[in-house]
Every structure is written in structure tokens, then in C-alpha cells.
Amino acid sequence: MKIVTFNPFRTIGIPNIQYIKPEHMFQKKEREKIEEADICLFPEYWQVNSLVYGMKKKIFPNIQSFHLGHDKIEMTRALWSVCPENVPYTEILGKNKYNIENVLTTFPYPFVAKEIRNSMGKGVFLIENEQQFLEYAERNDYFYVQEYLPIDRDLRVCIVGDQIITAYWRIGGWDTFHNNVAQGGQISFDNIPIEAINLVKQTAQKLGINHAGFDIVFVNNTMYFLEFNILFGNQAFQTLGISVEKIIHQHIQTI
Structure with a gap:
């Protein structure tokens, strides 16, 4: 099996693999390598359509993962389509005066406002007064506004291929609003609820x-998806001694 990777750090140890810098993919020699490859791993988002629709290549993560995970609007609409009861109350609105007033009269303080494309807890804001929301509105062309859920942790459930490879709590650190490990959250593998594993699967x-880390919270005995990220961190895998690369290699041989 001939494999091309555009991200060497996520594919270390996979055999028969060639690395191509994403920005070089249209150069003649690099394009020939892509054409000869059976599959291309971890392209950047801007490469996906050219690889799949133009060059007719298989990619990993698959195109569904990329398209649905690229921004929170597409992600939330997809979740609404399959499990609406597991999505916090959310409004997705264009930027105009009417929608600003609509948000301010609909959502009690505090509520959450998010940037459409961001990860690792960045671009997520706790809105506690009108001025804070107006500042958010000034910076964003689309509003992604969500009810505030009182939590001190969330559950990250990671899937590769068709299997759950690990799940762990991210417990609020110095910033109790953000539970992300990148924002100071702590990892715990204790008491992982099986119902969350089943919901993610x-x-x-x-x-x-086929490749994502899903973030779930529990409020009043209900599970809610916050989001999913197709490029999730690897600290938990290192702690457990899990080789994600081996699991990826096993999976792509079945595609």
C-alpha cells in the first residue's frame, strides 16, 4: 500500500509512506506521488476538494469528517439532523441589528458566544452583559450563540475508523469556563459513562x-455535544501508551 501524508507528525511510524508539503501538492513530482498513492493522509482543509473531486484520491480523515468538522455551523446542523436532543439550545444568525436585539432578548445572562472556526477552547466567550456581546458581534459576521451549561468538566471521546480508542474527562483548571487541556484542564480516565461511548459511536x-474527538457534557441527566474536532490532541494517548498511528494504519487498509 502506497501512502502519502501531508502531516508527518500525525503519521510517524506508518510504513510505505511519503511526506509531501501541502503547498507543493501541485508541483509535477509531488503530483505524481499523489497519483500513485492508494490514500492520502491528513491533508489541510484547502486541499480536500482538489484531492477528492479532482484527483479522485481516497483521504483520511474522510471527506465527511473534514466538511462537517470544518466549522461549528456545519457541525451543529449535522448534529441537529441526527441527535437534536443532544445539542444545547443554539442560535445561528447573520449579523444585523435585528439579530443582535433578538439574542439580547432571548438569552439570559450568562450565555456563550463562539467563533465559527476555532479550537482548543479559543474563540469561546462567556457573555455576562450586553457590552460583551456587542464586542463579539462587532468581530463576527455570523453569530453562534448557545445556552450556558453549568459544568466543571467535559468528556472527550476519540474515534478512529469505526472504533472508540479512548475517552477521558477534561476537568476545569485555572480557567473554569474552559476545560480544554490547552487551557489548563486536567485529564482523568475515571468513571467513563458507557452511555456516552455509545452515543458517540x-x-x-x-x-x-472516521477521525474525531467528540466533546460531551452532562447536565440534568442529559448528554449534550459541545463540538467535535477532527484534529484532536495526543496527550491522553501518550499517557495510556496508545499508538494512534498503528490504529490509523490498520483502518486505512480496510477502506
Whole structure:
């Protein structure tokens, strides 16, 4: 099996692999390597359409993972389509005066406003007064506004291929609003609820996603998806001694 990777750090140890810098993909020699490859791993988002629709290549993560995970609007609409009861109350609105007033009269303080494309807890804001929302509105052409859920942790469930490879709590650190490890959150592998594992597996299967870290919270005995990230961190895997690369290699041989 001939494999091309555009991200060497996520594919260390996979055999028969060649690295191509993403920005070089249209150069003659590099294009020939892509054409000869059976599959291309971890392209950047801007490469995906050219690889799949133009060059007719298989990619990993698959195109569903890329398209649905690229921004929170597409992600939330996809989740609404398969598990609406597991999505916090959310409004997705264009920027105008009417929608600003609509948000301010609809959502009690505090509420959450997010940037459409961001990860690792960045671009997520706790809105506690009108001025804070107006500042958010000034910087964003689309509003992604969500009810505030009182939590001190969330559950990250990671799927590769069709299997859950690990799950862990991210417990709030110095910034109790953000539980992300990148924002000071701590990892715990204790008391992982099986119902969350099953929900993620079912949802990923329905959406056709084969590489993502899903973030779930529990409020009043209900599970809610916050988001999923197709490029998730590896600190938990290192702690457990899990080789994600081996699992990826096993999976892509079945595609």
C-alpha cells in the first residue's frame, strides 16, 4: 500500500509512506506521488476538494469528517439532523441589528458566544452583559450563540475508523469556563459513562465520521455535544501508551 501524508507528525511510524508539503501538492513530482498513492493522509482543509473531486484520491480523515468538522455551523446542523436532543439550545444568525436585539432578548445572562472556526477552547466567550456581546458581534459576521451549561468538566471521546480508542474527562483548571487541556484542564480516565461511548459511536456512524474527538457534557441527566474536532490532541494517548498511528494504519487498509 502506497501512502502519502501531508502531516508527518500525525503519521510517524506508518510504513510505505511519503511526506509531501501541502503547498507543493501541485508541483509535477509531488503530483505524481499523489497519483500513485492508494490514500492520502491528513491533508489541510484547502486541499480536500482538489484531492477528492479532482484527483479522485481516497483521504483520511474522510471527506465527511473534514466538511462537517470544518466549522461549528456545519457541525451543529449535522448534529441537529441526527441527535437534536443532544445539542444545547443554539442560535445561528447573520449579523444585523435585528439579530443582535433578538439574542439580547432571548438569552439570559450568562450565555456563550463562539467563533465559527476555532479550537482548543479559543474563540469561546462567556457573555455576562450586553457590552460583551456587542464586542463579539462587532468581530463576527455570523453569530453562534448557545445556552450556558453549568459544568466543571467535559468528556472527550476519540474515534478512529469505526472504533472508540479512548475517552477521558477534561476537568476545569485555572480557567473554569474552559476545560480544554490547552487551557489548563486536567485529564482523568475515571468513571467513563458507557452511555456516552455509545452515543458517540452511533453519532459518528450516522454522520460517517472516521477521525474525531467528540466533546460531551452532562447536565440534568442529559448528554449534550459541545463540538467535535477532527484534529484532536495526543496527550491522553501518550499517557495510556496508545499508538494512534498503528490504529490509523490498520483502518486505512480496510477502506
